Amino acid sequence: MVTLIQRILRGNPTLFFVYVILFVFFVFAASTAPQFRTVYNISNLLRQAVAFGIVGIGQTIVILSGGIDLSVGSLISLAACLTSGIMIGNPTLVFPIVFLVLGIGVLVGLTNGTLVAYLRVPPFIATLAMSAILQGSVLLYTKKPVGGVTRGFMFFANGQLGAIPFAFVFWVILLSFFLFLLRRTGLGLHVYAIGGNQEIARLSGIRVSVAKVAVYVISGFMAALTGLFLASRLGIGDPLMGQGFELESITAVLIGGTSLAGGKGGIEGTIAGVLIIALINNILNLLGVSGFWQWIIKGIVVIVVVAAYKVKE
Amino acid sequence: MKRVLVVLCVGLLFWIVLAGVALAQGWVKFLDSDKMLVDTSMYAKTPPWKIGFSNASISNSWRVFFARHVEYEASKHPEIAEFYVTDAQDNPTKQLADVEDLLAKGIDLLIISPATEAALNPAVEKAMEKGVPVVVVDRKVTTDAYVTFVESSNYQMGKIMAEWLAEKLGGKGNIVMLSGIAGAGPAEDRLKGAMDALKNYPGIKVLEQQYCEWSPVLGKQVMATLIQKYPQIDGVWADSALQGSGAIEALQEAGKPIPPVTGEDMNRYLKMWKEMGFEGVAVSFPTWQGQVAVQKAIDILNGIAVPRYVDCPRVIITKENLDKFVRMDLPDEFFMDSRLPEEWLPKR
Amino acid sequence: MLVALFVVAGIVSPIFYRPQNIFNVLQQASALGVVSVGQTLVILSGGIDLSIASIMATSCVFAAALMAGKNSMVIPITLFCLAIGALAGFLNGIITTRRNAPPFIVTLGTALIFQGIRFVYTKGAPFGSIPSWLRFLGRGGIGFVPASVIIFLFLALVMEAILQRSAYGRKIYAVGDNKVAALYSGINVPNIILSVYALSGIFAAFGGLVLAGYLGFGDNWAGKGYELDAIAAVVVGGTSLAGGEGGMGGTVVGVLLITILSNIVLLAGLPYQFQQIVKGLVVAAAVIFYSFVKVSGERR
Incomplete structure (x- = not known):
């Protein structure tokens, strides 16, 4: 494990830098706010990071392929509302609903992918339009927080395995799976190739359109999973709860050193990006910075972080 | 015969449990009624106090006025040694984290203005489980796990x-x-x-x-x-x-x-x-709900009983009393049903 | 496309053709139009600007506070607001070029910073008022043509002329088409990029003033959502997000299309949810239409 990390870092200066920044933030937090060091706080921090972590994985893969997915926010709202709205505390419905919701995520991803890959709609617009359609749909379904999940289902997001949140373990498993997918399988290599240069990828025999659809399907699936996670964490679905997730997840991905042009970066960086954002929020809270100044400081920090590593062309 | 008896006993037990649950639920409903006073003696604590205020946001002028009322009232009580304020920036997930951050600071009482209705249930439940009394203000939570709910309907x-x-x-x-x-x-x-x-x-x-x-x-x-x-x-x-x-x-x-x-x-x-x-x-949708919330919080920490539900009376401004409220010299986005003294107004 | 929409609009509701309704639509299109002109420049150069909405609101709030209803202050404070916009754009440009940072994040960060600045300045409750001259800009009209739309079309025309006829304009296209090639052909790429962000900031600030005139007071969130609407308008107008391809003519069409769409879903009396769905569908359909036209054009 350690040697793997070392190898990754040596081969990738940007990634190394992202982790240095994460480390600096961590040390800063630990030295300025005494409450930060408590096990309780750290365990919370990890749990807070998971929601962005899940959707961030999907977003990373889309961005690696040279795309972008702005529909994840509305999809999260829809998934969470359907989950709690249909479940209404009935334990026998948990598994059917999980399949239904993830199925909807896949369907949305399939549509996004088709629009982008086959109908040549720029991903920014295709997913923005999808976002409006999904937000309209979720408001058709409900205008108020709806239903409720079962106690057992709440374990998904709130359960503990000793001192470690269950959700965090789940996230680590997901991460390992997708790290493997990106680094060791054909699809992963194709995603990087397409993001690097679509024409060359096509000429070297990669089925670009199929891979692109797959990428959006993964993103839709992960957004639906995030919706399930949030319904579990909050106990209820709210039609506006996914707002802002699209931009924040993209921010996390880009802070993690993945290039918006595609082809460069990876999930390893996004992990750090997600943790950096969670840390910023956590530190600003622990230091008691007032709301208006939080915006300014967050804006400056985000800019400084992305400006700090110079990507060579 | 013996078997029949066992079945009967189990059946009886089942019915007793069921009745108990039903009764308990009825009792909870009774607790929910507006006039019900909540006994807060178990939350009484000698000052100094640490109070946490988890605000949904201050992203519009109503919310700014609301937050001002909270801070104004808090400033009047020297018993409050620390008054922590967090800002969820209208994001329920961040607010959940905010509450956890506040609990990590070891607060004695939590005042929360939820970013969306119902989504902050786990946050307030967690606080109550830790023995931290919760005052919910402005928007509701759907769980029963709070001490008092202050709003204006x-x-x-x-x-x-x-x-x-x-x-x-x-x-x-x-x-x-x-x-x-x-x-x-x-x-x-x-x-x-x-x-x-x-x-x-x-x-x-x-x-x-x-x-x-x-x-x-x-x-x-x-x-x-x-x-x-x-x-x-x-x-x-x-x-x-x-x-x-x-x-x-x-x-x-x-x-x-x-x-x-x-x-x-x-x-x-x-x-x-x-x-x-x-x-x-x-x-009006009174901005001074925030002030009332802090007053109730003080009562709770003093062990004084508080109502389960407080509806802050809205002011109805008509042609007759318009002149009492309108102030041509003050900015457009000021809320005039305010209880802030002049120096606490968000003026430059 | 626009003609088709005009016909469809008329079928949905004959009210659409009323002069007063056309006036309203044009007026509502203007602020979005002004900021979309800036956004077009940025996108043509291969970038993206998400700080537009924040700059608009900041400019609107500062205009109300500093003009305080006095016509004599309109010109100096307008210049001041444009300077704020230029500063924000400069910040976007300098970090994007000097540090090679992704504009998506940089402009998002700038948006947060300027949002914070206007709230700190007004303590969250905007004050002051908008003088009558600026109000004329936002809501006045010459006959049946709103003053603001004249300015929007004028700006679009001037920028289109610059894009097509000047060396500077050709350099913007060259940078957006291929940065490395542009660099080798002797173009000062960083300066070109810097200039388009600065211009976009200025246009955004001006759009904020148009909105301030339309609205009549300083609102903390004037222009909310305009950054994404502007991008949608530019792309619907046929400009490629990859840069180097497109122009102002398409953007004008895109802006009108998005505004008319908002107008007819209201005239049709659609509930809010269906308005969202229809808007999403039409925007997607418009872009699909363009991509097919382009493909068949290339084949010919």
């Missing part, structure tokens, strides 16, 4: 506005309804209150109901289009003065006589009302 607000409008029109006429954000609790509650009120006025015809996202720009744009669409608009129900003031501008620019328009205690609306002299009513 949005449902009533929308209802009063609609009743005034219907009465003003003599129970007959065409109105348009302009709501806030689709899916946002306060907007939906105000709309529901208004719809319920209008059931009693069959002569009032709702031409159209639209959402304007609490934006004066959208309020004006939507109204300008609706004026083209409907030759006769006898009244406008707007759930807030934000889109309401925009709608008034649109009506004025269309060169039409301005029909009755509802609004709230935002100075922009009051100033327009005073200057243009149309028929108006302002129903």
Whole structure:
């Protein structure tokens, strides 16, 4: 494990830098706010990071392929509302609903992918339009927080395995799976190739359109999973709860050193990006910075972080 | 025989448990009733206190006034040694994290103004489980795990506005309804209150109901289009003065006589009302709910019983008492049903 | 496309053709139009600007506060607001070029910073008022043509002329088409990029003033959502997000299309949810239409 990390870092200066920044933030937090060091706080921090972590994985893969997915926010709202709205505390419905919701995520991803890959709609617009359609749909379904999940289902997001949140373990498993997918399988290599240069990828025999659809399907699936996670964490679905997730997840991905042009970066960086954002929020809270100044400081920090590593062309 | 007895006993036990659950639930409902006082002696604590205030956001002027009231009241009590404020920036997931951060600081009491209704249940449940009493203010949570809920009913607000409008029109006429954000609790509650009120006025015809996202720009744009669409608009129900003031501008620019328009205690609306002299009513959504929440928090930590539910009475501003509230010298986005002393107003 | 929409609009509701309704639509299109002109420049150069909405609101709030209803202050404070916009754009440009940072994040960060600045300045409750001259800009008209739309079309025309006829304009296309090639052909790429962000900031600030005039007071969130609307308008107008392809003519069409769409879903009396769905569908359909036209054009 350690040697793997070392190898990754040596081969990738940007990634190394992202982790240095994460480390600096961590040390800063630990030295300025005494409450930060408590096990309780750290365990919370990890749990807070998971929601962005899940959707961030999907977003990373889309961005690696040279795309972008702005529909994840509305999809999260829809998934969470359907989950709690249909479940209404009935334990026998948990598994059917999980399949239904993830199925909807896949369907949305399939549509996004088709629009982008086959109908040549720029991903920014295709997913923005999808976002409006999904937000309209979720408001058709409900205008108020709806239903409720079962106690057992709440374990998904709130359960503990000793001192470690269950959700965090789940996230680590997901991460390992997708790290493997990106680094060791054909699809992963194709995603990087397409993001690097679509024409060359096509000429070297990669089925670009199929891979692109797959990428959006993964993103839709992960957004639906995030919706399930949030319904579990909050106990209820709210039609506006996914707002802002699209931009924040993209921010996390880009802070993690993945290039918006595609082809460069990876999930390893996004992990750090997600943790950096969670840390910023956590530190600003622990230091008691007032709301208006939080915006300014967050804006400056985000800019400084992305400006700090110079990507060579 | 023995087997039958066992089955009977198990059956009986089952029924007893079931009855117990039913009773317990009935009792919880009893606890929920408005007049019920909650015994808070177990939360009594000798000062100094650490109080945490988890605010949904200060991203608009109503919320700024609201937060000011909280801080103003907190400043008056030297028993509060530490008063921590977090800002969720309108994001329920961040707010959940905020509450956890506050609990990590070891607060004695939590005041929370939820970013969305119902989504902060786990946050307040967690606090109560840790023995930290919770005061919920402004928007509700659907769990029972809190000590007191301080609000000013949005449902009533929308209802009063609609009743005034219907009465003003003599129970007959065409109105348009302009709501806030689709899916946002306060907007939906105000709309529901208004719809319920209008059931009693069959002569009032709702031409159209639209959402304007609490934006004066959208309020004006939507109204300008609706004026083209409907030759006769006898009244406008707007759930807030934000889109309401925009709608008034649109009506004025269309060169039409301005029909009755509802609004709230935002100075922009009051100033327009005073200057243009149309028929108006302002129903406040009191910004001083925040102040009341802190007062109840102090009571709880002193072990004084508090009501389970507090409805802050809204002020209804009519032609008669308009002059008492409107202040031409103060900024447009000030809320005039305020209990802040002059030096606490968010003025430069 | 626009003609088709005009016909469809008329079928949906004959009210659409009323002069007063056309006036309203044009007026509502203007602020979005002005900021879309800036956004077009940025996108043509291969970038993206998400700080537009924040700059608009900041400019609107500062205009109300500093003009305080006095016509004599309109010109100096307008210049001041444009300077704020230029500063924000400069910040975007300098970090994007000097540090090679992704504009998506940089402009998002700038948006947060300027949002914070206007709230700190007004303590969250905007004050002051908009003088009558600026109000004329936002809501006045010459006959049946709104003053603001004249300015929007004028700006679009001037920028189109610059894009097509001047060396500077050709350099913007060259940078957006291929940065490395542009660099080798002797173009000062960083300066070109810096200039388009600065221009976009200025246009955004001006758009904020148009909106301030339309609205009549300083609102903390004037222009909310305009950054994404502007991008949608530019792309619907046929400009490629990859840069180097497109122009102002398409953007004008895109802006009108998005505004008319908002107008007809209201005239049709669609509930809010269906408005969202229809807007999403039409925008997607418009872009699909363009991509097919382009493909068949290339084949010919």
